[in-house]
Amino acid sequence: MHEHELFLKEKEEIDMLLQNDCKIVSVKENLSGAFVSFQLADQTDEERITTLHLLTPDARIYLTNQLSTKKMEESRT
Amino acid sequence: MANLQIDFAGIKSKNPFWLASGPPTNTGYQVQRAFEAGWGGAVWKTLGDPVINVTSRFSGLNYGGQRVAGFNNIELITDRPLEVNLREINETKKKFPDHVIIASLMVEPKQEKWHEIVKRVEDVGVDGLELNFGCPHGMAERGMGSASGQVPELVEKQTYWVKEAAETPVIVKLTPNITDITATAYAASQGGADAISLINTINSLMGVDLDTWHTIPNVAGKGTHGGYCGPAVKPIALSMVGECAKQPDINLPISGIGGIENWRDAAEFMLMGATGVQVCTAAMHHGFRIVEDMIDGLTNYLDEKGLDSVMDLVGQSVSKYMSWGDLDLNHKVVALINQDYCIHCNKCHIACEDTAHQCIEFFTDANGRRSLKVREEDCVGCNLCSIVCPAEGAIDMIDKPSDISMTWNERQRLLHTFGG
Amino acid sequence: MDSPTANHQWKIFDELKPDLKPKEVMEEANRCLFCFDAPCAKACPTGIDIPLFIKKITTGNMKGSARVIMDANPMGATCARVCPTEELCEGACVLNDASLPIMIGDLQRHATNWAMKNQQQLFEAGEANGKTVAIIGGGPAGLSSARELARLGYKVTVYEKNEKAGGLDTYGIVPFRLPQEISLWEVSQIEKLGVTIQTNTEVGKDIPIATVLNDFDAVILAIGMANVPPLSIPGEDLDGxxxxxxxxxxxxxxxxxxxxxxxxxxxxxxxxxxxxxxxxxxxxxxxxxxxxxxxxxxxxxxxxxxxxxxxxxxxxxxxxxxxxxxxxxxxxxxxxxxxxxxxxxxxxxxxxxxxxxxxxxxxxxxxxxxxxAIGQSRYTSFIEALGLEHEQGIVKVDAETYQTSNPKVYAAGDVIFGNGIGEAMVVAAAEQGKRAAYAIHDYMLSKI
Missing domain, CATH: 3.50.50.60 (FAD/NAD(P)-binding domain)
Known part of the structure; x- marks a missing residue:
């Protein structure tokens, strides 16, 4: 698989979670990539956390762009 | 017509082109020839403690059939008596009062030695002093040159001693043979220097002769490390000039040295913060007459840019020379192959396929010709294909700016709020 | 009057084009882009890896450079002089579109001259495999197959009717374009692989055809073409x-x-x-x-x-x-x-x-x-004596294997040139010789 296709797959996963009103609760980066934990909508239960493992650099920057946009939106409201 | 005059730490020069201290400035005869050719100034070959030079002394790095891509020397400072040099400096200055003569000096790190030589050279009318803390060979074994230039405390102390005695501006010439050149640049400014000049030559061994197994160059079959200069060192010098220029607590005029051989190189150094430049290897390769095009080319360039004075160039690019962490991660660049200009050497393909991101592919065009195209989505915009492409205009790197910018530093701060 | 010792006259027949000067060599070799999948190499009928031999010149690896050339083309020194390079390698050079094509022929001449001057033997015979091949005709096609077969371990005998081997390279191209010693050097390279070259030996006259056909595991026919045919006009027999x-x-x-x-x-x-x-x-x-x-x-x-x-x-x-x-x-x-x-x-x-x-x-x-000089006639009667199918003296072969109507006999070079098949070039003959050799080898391997 070309790296771009892998990125598209990862982007789709990020988009899907964000569209479903999932909230990013933590981002941890290490040698293996970025581990992004999403809290599913209307759930506070620790069990309801989904973690995405992002491998591609494009997905990792895409994620932070989304975070930044969200942050700006939040600060406006 | 644009004005090429510069004011370098109070030294006025008719143009920014000076000969650097070295073989071209060994005698009054040579420096006078240089001034006749149009050089604005000359830094006299270093005066100082007595030496005897060996032979042979120089070697050239040839690349792809081109001579002198790099140059290396094991020659030391002047081996002529101080009185002779001073007399010739005096004569030359009298004949060419509008040209700048700087005395390059190197003595043992002792206060009285510095005081003595400063007085003697200022007495004959030099326009400034350059302290040679840079030469990496020979003198360093005796505690001078780069041996003192590599120790910030010694740079500061010796600069201070010189300033105690000097009436003319003091330029400290820095060695690149150090991990962080801004450390010694800062030391020079703390010692009271009026300016810095960089870079001196880089430690080097030019080669080994594959027939005799002697070093290149060699003296009776034995060699020693020398100082490397010439076009190949320009990027190293330019980065060091930029590092010093962007450091706010250094704040000294810079004389740029290292691989400068034409007006373009000079303009780049000035944009990166140099107020003037010094040239040595290019003059050794081609003679003093190269200064004609340096003057003419730089004047035309300034006129084209609508600038009145060469001083308007100084430092214009420094603010663009950032830390890596302040570069925009969202900015994209992709390669585009212009089929009209492509000559089908396939070098971009193999470079990308073997050593980059495997995104330049063959396809058959409408005329049945095998051609190449970039798979844009996998192109990381590294420039490699356009670097190896021999056909002017065949590969363009296209900017794909993003709406939002995010640098690594910004990203890390953002992630930090998410426990990253 | 013939005067082989008239040196002052001979000078006018010296090679016209001097070898490149050292600086010319380095400038030209360094100008080569070292293309990937290079069009010049594809345009060479023998497929010489041209960018590679030129790269080797730039590093001073002259022996390696000569080997790259001669490996692909056993007549590489001759071809450097007689190939229509502007129609082949140089015509395909990508620099035609950007500046000037690389002087590939001249660089090839320089590299092979080096090997000649330094008396380098570039290749070795393969380990003997016990098989024998007879080659009729010691011109470019025959010698090329002899060289490849020897490297593969065959015991090769070449029958050459002339006093010296090399065919047209030795006898048929004017010396000021191709000095005879060039061709003879290529012959000696092949002889040093243990190939027996029996000169002054015409098959069918000095040695029976049956002996050649029966005593060897395979035969390659590479007899080229004969003399100029008659004009068939009155006065053709006059003196002058x-x-x-x-x-x-x-x-x-x-x-x-x-x-x-x-x-x-x-x-x-x-x-x-x-x-x-x-x-x-x-x-x-x-x-x-x-x-x-x-x-x-x-x-x-x-x-x-x-x-x-x-x-x-x-x-x-x-x-x-x-x-x-x-x-x-x-x-x-x-x-x-x-x-x-x-x-x-x-x-x-x-x-x-x-x-x-x-x-x-x-x-x-x-x-x-x-x-x-209206072309060359064919050795039709000899071809018929061998019992091979032909068309007006042009021997019929399989386009892939160069096998004739007699499965034991292969043919290459000008003897199969004509009727729109192939080109009458030294370089084409050399390539056909190579291919015939490999076809024989494949055939022998298939019988094991």
Missing amino acids: VYDAIQLIENVKDGRVPNHFKGKKAVVIGAGNTAIDAATCLKRLGAASVKMIYRRSEAEMTAYPFEFSFAKQDGIEFNWLAQPKRIIDDGQNHVAKLECVSMELGAMDASGRRRPIEIENSDFMIKADVVVK
């Missing part, structure tokens, strides 16, 4: 009428005749051999040399560089002229050549426009010497 191939052969072998001095010479034909004969005559002192050809410049088979070379040499060209009769001077010697003007009609079988006589257009050309 020569065969171009024989004329060149004499000069090439160092026999420089001095009876052409001051003579008016006419060469009939416009192929590369005709041009070689014409430029030879000029060097032998002929006062004037005219070439006559029944078609026009456009149909001429000589390479453009040969044609321009002849023009520089002051050769005159009479296009659209057909010889009708050679007229004597009353003492059985050539005096005049009667010709008729031609015009071009419709395309013929060869794809060229057919020349047609124009009525009442006869004219005379004064001539002391007439040289026939």
Whole structure:
């Protein structure tokens, strides 16, 4: 698989979670990539956390762009 | 017509082109020839403690059939008596009062030695002093040159001693043979220097002769490390000039040295913060007459840019020379192959396929010709294909700016709020 | 009078083009882009890895460079001189579109000259495999297959009817383009692999055909073509009428005749051999040399560089002229050549426009010497004696394997050239020789 296709797959996963009103609760980066934990909508239960493992650099920057946009939106409201 | 005059730490020069201290400035005869050719100034070959030079002394790095891509020397400072040099400096200055003569000096790190030589050279009318803390060979074994230039405390102390005695501006010439050149640049400014000049030559061994197994160059079959200069060192010098220029607590005029051989190189150094430049290897390769095009080319360039004075160039690019962490991660660049200009050497393909991101592919065009195209989505915009492409205009790197910018530093701060 | 020791005369037959000077070599070699999947290499019939041999020149690896060339083309030194490079490698060079093509032929000449001067043996024989191959004809095709077979471990015997091997390279190309020692060096490279070259040995005369067919595991027929065919016009037997191939052969072998001095010479034909004969005559002192050809410049088979070379040499060209009769001077010697003007009609079988006589257009050309250079005839009777299928003396082969109608016999080179198959170039013969050798090897392996 070309790296771009892998990125598209990862982007789709990020988009899907964000569209479903999932909230990013933590981002941890290490040698293996970025581990992004999403809290599913209307759930506070620790069990309801989904973690995405992002491998591609494009997905990792895409994620932070989304975070930044969200942050700006939040600060406006 | 644009004005090429510069004011370098109070030294006025008719143009920014000076000969650097070295073989071209060994005698009054040579420096006078240089001034006749149009050089604005000359830094006299270093005066100082007595030496005897060996032979042979120089070697050239040839690349792809081109001579002198790099140059290396094991020659030391002047081996002529101080009185002779001073007399010739005096004569030359009298004949060419509008040209700048700087005395390059190197003595043992002792206060009285510095005081003595400063007085003697200022007495004959030099326009400034350059302290040679840079030469990496020979003198360093005796505690001078780069041996003192590599120790910030010694740079500061010796600069201070010189300033105690000097009436003319003091330029400290820095060695690149150090991990962080801004450390010694800062030391020079703390010692009271009026300016810095960089870079001196880089430690080097030019080669080994594959027939005799002697070093290149060699003296009776034995060699020693020398100082490397010439076009190949320009990027190293330019980065060091930029590092010093962007450091706010250094704040000294810079004389740029290292691989400068034409007006373009000079303009780049000035944009990166140099107020003037010094040239040595290019003059050794081609003679003093190269200064004609340096003057003419730089004047035309300034006129084209609508600038009145060469001083308007100084430092214009420094603010663009950032830390890596302040570069925009969202900015994209992709390669585009212009089929009209492509000559089908396939070098971009193999470079990308073997050593980059495997995104330049063959396809058959409408005329049945095998051609190449970039798979844009996998192109990381590294420039490699356009670097190896021999056909002017065949590969363009296209900017794909993003709406939002995010640098690594910004990203890390953002992630930090998410426990990253 | 033939005078092989006339050195002062011989000088005019020295190679015209000097080797590149050291600086020229480095500048030119460094100018090569080292293309990937390079078009020049694809355009070489023997597939020499041209960027690689040039890269090796830049690093001073001259032996490696010569090996790359000679590995792909056992006639690499000859081809550096006689190949129509502007139609092959240099014509394909990508720099044609950007500046000037690399002088590949000259660099190839330089690298192989180095190997010659430094007496390098570039290849070794393979471990003997016990199989034997006879090769009839020691020209480029035969020698090329001999070299490859020897490297594969075959015991090879080459039968060559001439005193020296090398075929047209040794005898048929003028020495100022291709000195004989170049071809002989290539022969010696092959002999040093243990190949037996029996010169002065004509199969069917000096050794029975049956012996060759029966005593070897395989046979390669590489006999090329024969002498110039007759013009079939009156006066052909007069004194002063020569065969171009024989004329060149004499000069090439160092026999420089001095009876052409001051003579008016006419060469009939416009192929590369005709041009070689014409430029030879000029060097032998002929006062004037005219070439006559029944078609026009456009149909001429000589390479453009040969044609321009002849023009520089002051050769005159009479296009659209057909010889009708050679007229004597009353003492059985050539005096005049009667010709008729031609015009071009419709395309013929060869794809060229057919020349047609124009009525009442006869004219005379004064001539002391007439040289026939209208192609070469075929060894048809010999081919029939071998029992091989052929078409007008052109041996039929399988396009892939070069196998003839006798499965044990393969054929390569000019003996299979014609009827639109292949090209009569040294480089093509060398490649066919290689392929025939590999086909034999594949066949032998398949029998194990």
